[in-house]
Amino acid sequence: MGTRTALQTLLETLLGSRNVYFQPPPTLQMNYPCIVYNLDDIDTKFADNYPYAIGKRYSLTVIDKDPDSSILDKVIMLQKCIFDRHFVADNLNHNIFILYF
Numbered sequence: 001m002g003t004r005t006a007l008q009t010l011l012e013t014l015l016g017s018r019n020v021y022f023q024p025p026p027t028l029q030m031n032y033p034c035i036v037y038n039l040d041d042i043d044t045k046f047a048d049n050y051p052y053a054i055g056k057r058y059s060l061t062v063i064d065k066d067p068d069s070s071i072l073d074k075v076i077m078l079q080k081c082i083f084d085r086h087f088v089a090d091n092l093n094h095n096i097f098i099l100y101f
Contacts, residue, residue, distance in 0.1 A: 033064035
């Protein structure tokens with residue numbers, strides 16, 4: 001399990017830009033293509049009522065004007081990454097992935 005800042009760096013490297021946003025406020029003007037991500041769940045394993053393993057699950061959304069974005073191929077190759085769904089809003093393609101990091 002890595003830190004959120006390590007995930008930020010990994011996603012910026014993968015995208016090739018700093019257009020990676022963690023829980024952006026609705027007023028933020030984003031630049032596209034971009035990746036928006038947020039903490040989705042924390043899975044805790046217990047032994048004798050004490051946590052011994054913690055796994056964080058993130059929801060990643062790749063937003064791009066290009067429906068055949070090469071970013072999708074890069075994201076799906078990440079370890080413990082699963083494609084969830086796709087939708088179009090405001091002429092932008094949104095591809096959502098679940099990532100355990």
